Amino acid sequence: MAITDKIYVKNHQQLASQLETSFPKGAFKGATLDILFQGEGLAKLDDASRERVLDFAEDFMDCECQAAPHCGCPERKFITYLLELREQGLGPDAIVDVMTDDYMLYAYPGDVLSFLDNSIRTLEAVETLASVDGNREIERLAGERRNHLAR
Numbered sequence: 001m002a003i004t005d006k007i008y009v010k011n012h013q014q015l016a017s018q019l020e021t022s023f024p025k026g027a028f029k030g031a032t033l034d035i036l037f038q039g040e041g042l043a044k045l046d047d048a049s050r051e052r053v054l055d056f057a058e059d060f061m062d063c064e065c066q067a068a069p070h071c072g073c074p075e076r077k078f079i080t081y082l083l084e085l086r087e088q089g090l091g092p093d094a095i096v097d098v099m100t101d102d103y104m105l106y107a108y109p110g111d112v113l114s115f116l117d118n119s120i121r122t123l124e125a126v127e128t129l130a131s132v133d134g135n136r137e138i139e140r141l142a143g144e145r146r147n148h149l150a151r
């Protein structure tokens, strides 16, 4: 399962009751993207929630794909966001705190940790392949990113 399958909406029950409808707890479930982040119920949300829902939509759902928001862009952008937080030096617990402050989302720190470990392993594999191919530039870039994530 991708990390984006393990990102949840905080105060899920409360938001569902404000919207007078139900949607899944997973932030990147199709119905959540449709109902909560792109729905017409925004006006029914309290101010603080509405602001964060709008921020999420602006930051992760601003692509022009025909299939949006079911095009994979929101997930890719969110993964970039997580990696950037890590590169700023945040650990799994702090990353969860920041996503809650920013977007009213949460995850289990253990899942974030596994995601970061997997990302490092993926970069190691890229480095190895690039090295076998003699592609010094890719090898260097993958190594740099890996160092940023691993510190």
Ligand SMILES: [Zn+2]
Binding pocket: 063, 064, 065, 068, 071, 072, 073, 074
């Ligand atoms: Zn897209």
